[in-house]
Amino acid sequence: MNKKNKIKIVVNGKVLIVNLKFSLKNLIEKLKAPTNKIAIELNEEIVDKKKLNKIFLKNKDKIEIVHFIGGG
């Protein structure tokens, strides 16, 4: 494995290693997360879900993917 072509990202607190030029859209597809049921933050900034394919991830990027769960 060529490490030069890989980057480390943190998704919901877990480290993932992905290829360079990996977009947020690629990530959401890889995780099979339905975009109409989630919200995404990249380094604490909310991401416009329509622009996922235009955002490419960088080394050490922190991504949060959230959804609704039961609560009071």
Add this chain to the structure above:
Amino acid sequence: MRLDLLKIANKKFKSRLIVGTGKYKSMLECSKAIQISGAEIVTVAVRRVNISDRSKPVLMDYIDPKKTMYLPNTAGCFTSKEALRTLRLAREIGGWKIVKLEVLGDKKNLFPDMIETLKSTEVLTKEGFQVMVYCNDDPLMCKRLENSGASAIMPLAAPIGSGLGIQNVTNIKILRKQTKVPLIIDAGIGQASDAVQAMELGCDAVLINTAIAKAKNPFQMAESMKYAVISGRKSFLSGRITPNLQGSPSTTKKGII
């Protein structure tokens, strides 16, 4: 008879019972209890998606947000910053603008931090949110929330999940007099009579989670709370008789033998 509807932020609802979706044994139990309760609004929380196991069931598969209004809540937030972040994310999930703000201040009794709550209400209102605010029952703080643009004032009856019922009836009566937006008792309800009392005091609605979810029979309790809220509301609207320490016979003396 004219329909007696609950109006929150220009939306109309037939049911005056709002229920939480936490603490149930399963999502199936939760969705069934909600259905029985007749609630049209349910509170939901925002949490991380489980990225390692995507086979786990998700709330939206059990409770259809098109049929039941989701009310995103900031449960578990202890600072204004956390609460704002949570509600901005909630809005992003699918356009939710009516939200429930809850900024806690004490880990043991879960009382709200009213300073942080007020700050958050001001920011959220400016950002176009319609904010229903969980708060303590202090009339001065509640007035300030209302003046800051809160869409509903939601004082606690007692600590969250305590089931103690309304502890400060006098404050709730004062709040009823002064509050122009919907007044909703949130937290502390334990049994049906507590919900009846809240509605008889003139509250516009009641929010219940633990009392239903943790009852031995949640379905029966959901039904009981449904009727309690209806009963209390009708009693409030009917104009009760003036309490009197003297007796007053129900039967006329005329024609007595």
